[in-house]
Amino acid sequence: MNAVLAPKLLEDLPHTPASDVKKLGWRGVMATVHREGKVLVTNHGRPEAVVLSAEAYDDLLQEALETRVRKQAALDELSHQFDERMKVLQTPEAREKLRGILRRPINFDGKIFTGDEF
Structure with a gap:
């Protein structure tokens, strides 16, 4: 299993609030995905989605x-x-x-x- 697939709890994932997604746009989200492997998008502090390549x-x-x-x-x-x-x-x-x-x-x-x- 490669590093991208190594299981992690949601709270252990790199995360970004939905407002940052709006501010930084898709390129900002994908920059984090390419750097970290995946990113948890939160809305008001609650997990909403995991974006991965x-x-x-x-x-x-x-x-x-x-x-x-x-x-x-x-x-x-x-x-x-x-x-x-x-x-x-x-x-x-x-x-x-x-x-x-x-x-x-x-x-x-x-x-x-x-x-x-x-």
Whole structure:
């Protein structure tokens, strides 16, 4: 991740009030963007917008896409593992093993379990 994309909290960004944007114009804003990588525009002290270069925006989109692809690959792998385990449970051997377990009498040691005790 390049320096432009390094995550920062809004309060850590270089900022400029909207009134300065009006005074300095777009060139003034872009001078700050080129110098700092991004700039937070505030209105009455409240964050209103973050301006960044088109290259930085493209980098953010690329990073988001790569993250999405990694997460989907991990999810696909988990789904595959789950499907493989389910296949094992669908075999005749697994079915017979489960039936055998359920046919065995349960020993409660003379106790009957109900409610919270169970």
